[in-house]
Amino acid sequence: MSGAAEKPLVSLEVSFAEAPPQGMVTPLCQSLLELCRPIFQDEDAAARLRLTAHELLENVVKYSAETACELRFELRSTAAGALSALVQTRNVPRAQNRQDAGERLAALTAASDPHEHYDSIIADSARQPAGSGLGLARIHAETEYRLSHRFEGNALLSWRAARFG
């Protein structure tokens, strides 16, 4: 139908009424990897997707208040024949983590050199007990997924998009 949006090649939405259990992250991300692997036909691209989804979900598990959260993933084919992937999470950070989450995401987005920023975060993390932002910096430096985020009331909506090919 002219003008109708094409359906994604792969689409996955998972929602939890409460903060999700830690034990679900690995099997969920492994399943996502297996769903997308045949379409990517590129183990490296599939590995970067797995890393991105895993780090984002673990952050949701670690830092969410006891409220609903969502994960959405889409893999689409572009008009130019490339692949476009989107990983999106929606959660309510705990009040004590909200400001930190916003600051870390803003710093990542503003960093002119992702690898330099990553190296700095790594060095700092050696002396921090927790919450160093290493997972987000790792996504930013080790994958092509570029992040965006906004707060909608108390909820943090963040998404990472990448193109392949």
Place this chain on the structure above:
Amino acid sequence: MSQDLDLPAVDTAAFACTPHFDDGKLSVTFSGTGDVAAIEVLSGYLTLVHVEAERLNLSEVTCDFRKLSFMNSSCFKAFVVWIDTVKNATRSYRIRFLTDPDMHWQRRSLEALRRLATSVVSVEG
């Protein structure tokens, strides 16, 4: 003082650390998935590795990642802490990572560890 290795293997449902000590050389094979369930095990294990490396006056510890399918950032941080400790020790030793070229995340993540301490860390594979 005993020159035998005092470092047991650790094997959970999805993650394992297996030491090999031969001819004065220590190698630890990490296998499975390094996710949130593995963090405490790994952190404690790397502390023990460091204690043994110092006690036995080792010049190098090899970390074999070829059977490690994935490692999250918290497990990655455990290695960061260990490497930082070694880098700042009075007498440091080298840490050598063996990787599987088909596991692409290993090359990228371990290169970042290498940049943390280029005089300590090397990556092969």
